[in-house]
Amino acid sequence: MRRVPPTLIAGGVLVGLVIVAAAISLIWTPADPGHVEVSQRFRPPGDAFALGTDNLGRDVLSRLMVGARNTLLIGIVTVLIAAGLGVPLGGIAALYRGPFEAATMRLADVLLAFPAILLAMLFAAVFRPSTVTAMAAIGIALVPVFARVVRGAGLQVMEQDYVTVARTYGSGQLWIFAHHLLPNVGSVLIVQATVAFAIAILAEAALSYLGLGAPQTTPSWGRMLSEAQSFLSQAPLLALWPGLSIALAVLGFNLLGDGLRDLLDPKLVERVAAQA
Amino acid sequence: MALHLVNRLGWLLASLALASVLVFTIVNILPGDVALVILGTAATPESVAALREQLGLNQPGWIRYLHWLAGVLHGDFGASALSHSDVGPLIVQKLAISGPLALLSAAVAMALALPLGVLAGVHYRKLPGAAISALSLIGIAVPAFWAGLLLATVFAIELRVLPAGGFVDWSDDPLGSLRSLILPALALGLVQAAVLTRYVRSAIIDVQREDFIRTARAKGLSKWQALRGHGFRYAAIPVVTILGIQLTSLLVGAIVIENVFVLPGLGRLLFQSVGNRDLIVVQDLVMLVTAAVLIVNFLVDLSYRLLDPRISAR
Numbered sequence: 001m002r003r004v005p006p007t008l009i010a011g012g013v014l015v016g017l018v019i020v021a022a023a024i025s026l027i028w029t030p031a032d033p034g035h036v037e038v039s040q041r042f043r044p045p046g047d048a049f050a051l052g053t054d055n056l057g058r059d060v061l062s063r064l065m066v067g068a069r070n071t072l073l074i075g076i077v078t079v080l081i082a083a084g085l086g087v088p089l090g091g092i093a094a095l096y097r098g099p100f101e102a103a104t105m106r107l108a109d110v111l112l113a114f115p116a117i118l119l120a121m122l123f124a125a126v127f128r129p130s131t132v133t134a135m136a137a138i139g140i141a142l143v144p145v146f147a148r149v150v151r152g153a154g155l156q157v158m159e160q161d162y163v164t165v166a167r168t169y170g171s172g173q174l175w176i177f178a179h180h181l182l183p184n185v186g187s188v189l190i191v192q193a194t195v196a197f198a199i200a201i202l203a204e205a206a207l208s209y210l211g212l213g214a215p216q217t218t219p220s221w222g223r224m225l226s227e228a229q230s231f232l233s234q235a236p237l238l239a240l241w242p243g244l245s246i247a248l249a250v251l252g253f254n255l256l257g258d259g260l261r262d263l264l265d266p267k268l269v270e271r272v273a274a275q276a
Numbered sequence: 277m278a279l280h281l282v283n284r285l286g287w288l289l290a291s292l293a294l295a296s297v298l299v300f301t302i303v304n305i306l307p308g309d310v311a312l313v314i315l316g317t318a319a320t321p322e323s324v325a326a327l328r329e330q331l332g333l334n335q336p337g338w339i340r341y342l343h344w345l346a347g348v349l350h351g352d353f354g355a356s357a358l359s360h361s362d363v364g365p366l367i368v369q370k371l372a373i374s375g376p377l378a379l380l381s382a383a384v385a386m387a388l389a390l391p392l393g394v395l396a397g398v399h400y401r402k403l404p405g406a407a408i409s410a411l412s413l414i415g416i417a418v419p420a421f422w423a424g425l426l427l428a429t430v431f432a433i434e435l436r437v438l439p440a441g442g443f444v445d446w447s448d449d450p451l452g453s454l455r456s457l458i459l460p461a462l463a464l465g466l467v468q469a470a471v472l473t474r475y476v477r478s479a480i481i482d483v484q485r486e487d488f489i490r491t492a493r494a495k496g497l498s499k500w501q502a503l504r505g506h507g508f509r510y511a512a513i514p515v516v517t518i519l520g521i522q523l524t525s526l527l528v529g530a531i532v533i534e535n536v537f538v539l540p541g542l543g544r545l546l547f548q549s550v551g552n553r554d555l556i557v558v559q560d561l562v563m564l565v566t567a568a569v570l571i572v573n574f575l576v577d578l579s580y581r582l583l584d585p586r587i588s589a590r
Contacts, residue, residue: 106287106290106291106294107294109291110291110294110295110298110570111298113291113295113524113566113569113570113573114295114298114562114566114569115524115525115527115528115565115569116528117528117531117532118528118531118562118565118566121531121546121547121550121558121562122299122302122303122558122562123302124550125303125549125550125553125554125555125558126302126303126305126555126558129550198417202419205419206419206421206532209419209421209532209536210532210535210547212550225421225422225425228425229425229536232425232428232429232433232440233433236429236433236434239422239425239426239429240426242422243418243419243422243425243426246417246419246422247414247417247418247419247422248417249417250416250417250419251413251414251416251417254413254416254417255413
């Protein structure tokens, strides 16, 4: 039994906190997150409102909890898009080699030159800004990360004797992909997914801050920050909570990735830092 | 080396071409929208048809693509659909803000990250190393625009020593312009420094395990002498790679931070053009940033070879 890395525990706690807050918000929040009560605006943190109220008298804690849902949703969908496209591409590149590999990797290199936020702004201009365009853009921007990692680890797997044996038995490429390649890149993928999750949270927060992400009706941490910006002199704390939530969530996923990498397989994993 | 240079240059051009095709295709996925955007509510079927003809929208996509490409290569970026002003001069004008902002942020990041990273790497088993390491991990998680809001709260609203936003033109008041850039550059630079510190630290840790450092130490050099004489140049290789990647995130960070501090730079222009669906400007700016990223990657690749002759010998 390997020792559990402390980063894994710290990351797990932080990520767990976000998940629990999101889950609880499905059945209960301290107040209605959308309820406008102008007489209660800019209330300081206290008994009635744990973290105070915003410029429209809405309960900040409730909005943060519902915002956690948005953050998790974006992260999950983005990672699914990125992995869903990137894993098969990287896998096929490792399996078939040759011109397909060269073409895929070249495309991945070019796609890597499009930062997530830039691609999201391009999508927003063409398709109109929404949560869906933001998720699609960030997801596509992260495809090369997965494709490269799977190809890199896949190439190592293909060199192994058991793959040669499987080939001599007449196993098809798909069989080798599913039974030898995927299980072997699994740990790399899990680590990569946590890092991608962190990138997605940062990118989406920036987009929502710019008003190019979550719609006005959905509480999101990024949008809460942009609303808070107009009232920095009256209520500076309003800009503290959502930013802290973003930072803790990103820190949580980064720590989780670090910890998982140490726990699962320190050799195979290529580390890509989470940056939007 | 010469062959390699030609080879890399070829890849750079191919990548630029591919990127331009991607950008053009995405922008032109919904045909005809540009004419509708320009005319807005005043659009009638006849006026839309006339404008489409005038803008050349009825030509096949690949002709319009080549037209755009030829223009860009000649410095003609087309005209904004809304303001009708040429995009080329607009970009030059905005660069006078975005360029200094990026440089200033990079300077902040390096001034912090290089000493801190080296310190954390040399003492990585001791308290200062662990403290710097933990701090940088937290710094990576902080969105630059939030750092900007916090800095604005403290320095602009509470202490009132620096402006919270806006920009006076360089020609009017150079010192004032510089003052407007300090907080945004700090916000961007601090976050970048966190990432960079981690890479410098691990590069320094790695280099200390190299045989040539052990030999230098065995010769009687101190830890610092060995690093100064032999280690830093070697450790610079991974750091230069990261600097390239950093520049990308710096450009993107600048897009967001310019909007936090209402700086009329390229990022602000891109954001406004997205909001106005001014697709020609968006297409040009996205291509510009992507080209910058590709060219920086190319330069990073070349600089490796200068830093480490062994790579080019291979």
